[in-house]
Amino acid sequence: MKNIPEKGNKQRLLPKHLAKVVALLLILLIVSIGMSLAFGSRTISLEGLIDGLFHPSVESHEASVVRQRIARTIFGLICGAALGVSGALMQSVTRNPIADPSILGVNTGASLFVVCGIAFLSIHSPSEYIWLAIVGAMLTAVFVFGIGSMGASGATPLKLVLAGAATTAILSSLVTAILIPRTNVMDQFRFWQVGSVGSANWDSVHIFIPFFMAGIVIAILVAPALNALALGDEVATGLGVRTGVIRMLAAFAGVLLCGAATALAGPIGFIGLLATHLIRLVVGPDVRFLIPLAAVSGAIILLISDVCGRFLGSPGELEVGILTAFIGAPILILITMKAKMRTI
């Protein structure tokens, strides 16, 4: 990839609106972080917000509410970013526009392993069952992709989606079968059925960070090679890319990110799909830009959905997973409607 002549082509390598898009996304990100800190069952004034964030000495009620919301906001931020990047990676690896952890059933795989952990191994702390979730997510991803890519035409969107739906059906039946006789596990697990960042605290952030960093670093490292992969396996091999290794690494990072997010927040679907498609629409298919920008927009989508959920569900809260499904599923429909017959 580095052999591309520098002069003349440099202009073309940078997407047209990159600067504008980055600026817009950063503004949106700051606004959504502010909203996440300020809105909720109690709305905070701008003054209180600034006090809470920048004047640790101020002990007003508003300031302390803001401080309590910081952990949740940071967690939402990394969770959204992780899901965004995970979607971008999975779409690149499978060369498939609708790959998303929720559609591929990876979330349910993580759920099943966590439920088994709680029920049979009496594991109770998130720092332990995050590993289970990741293993479950990986096994499911391999299984679904294996079934979906059988046959001559490879992994078409329809095959992958159906394999994902069938796998989800089996896994969720098993989850129910394990839960029914064990009411105590059901209580622990209930918040998990729908993804939510409401119960997040500093512990969740601390547990998440190492996985998040590992996933993001791998994603950024493999991005240039993924670009080559998009040209087809032969071309990529010709460019000196070891396709098998790159695929493995990218898939590993993608599953790591969504498995960790699912372990801590429950299944939150469609963020990867939504973020990646929005970004691809404005900056084009270059994976090097796609990954960081999908991270930022994933974070924005999750934070804004979370804030909306606080209003729609009041006096309680509407879990963020419900909202993202409602906004994200139409994107799936739109992609399908636009797609050409043979590519489905």
Place this chain on the structure above:
Amino acid sequence: MMNETMNKIIKARKKRRNRYVGITIILAIITIVLCCTMMILGNTIYPVADVIDVLLGETIPGASFAINEIRLPRTVAGLFAGFAFGAGGYIFQTMLRNPLANPNVIGITTGSSAAAVFCIIVLHTSSTVVSLAAVVGGLVTVAIIYGLSKGTSFSIGRLILIGIGIQAMLNAFISYLMLIGKTNDLPNALRWLSGSLNGAELEMTYPLIIAVVIVTPVLIYFAKQLEMLELGEQAATSLGVNTNKTRVILMISAVLIIALATATTGPIAFIAFLAGPIAQRVVGVGFSNILPAGLIGVILVLGGDLIGQFAFETRYPVGVITGIIGAPYLIYLLIRINRKGDI
């Protein structure tokens, strides 16, 4: 020469006809056996004579309550819902010429559930209106999915993908409704979300029974045309079938019985998906398989419920059992279709 060939054809037809009748009778016998087992087995096992006495109106302390209030409603609900899911699912699969295109996968049952839950939680309507709303919800979902997937050229793959997208949205909507719902409405609404024969009441099965009794002859009457539809749209048109009219009638009938079955037992996983392919396999092609598919639906529901009730220490609702049995078959089918390379 001509006569000989004719004779051969007639003989072959007869043979298939006999096979069809024979298998249908065997299925009916299995169904009756399962119904009897449902009535006899329970916390206390009552002899057949007692069951018959109670059903004829005699009062036996203990047995009367268990049989009239618990086992009879359960059996009746399973019987008619199983038939409705099996026959309705078969209609969809045949009409769309793809075993994967069934009401569960493309989200029609979810449409019914969403409409019903909306009526229960937001509008607080009577149960008749709820059932009606479920039928309308199912039909609207079909219309939306079909409309969106038409596009430049119709493809079954697109229809399934759009159905899955719609289903995700409807599920999100249902979750939202469950969240804002009042606690005392929730048990009522939960019935729509998971398949189970627990808590079935005889009065609640009446709309379903009436619908199945009326719709089944309609389906069988149109079965011949359905068979021609199976040959493909063009062939059917050239054989003089008004394809659009037939499609609409069949679709409405199928959605009607499936929605009412969902109203009675909740969406029991995979019955609508499994019954058709199994019927095709045991009966073979050549005759319309509505009756066998319906009977296989009943056998799956009642068998699944018996397994769920008695095979394990914990009692599982029938939907969990059919989910665990049905999903692997779906995967097997996918693998087979993918190998052949045509969805």
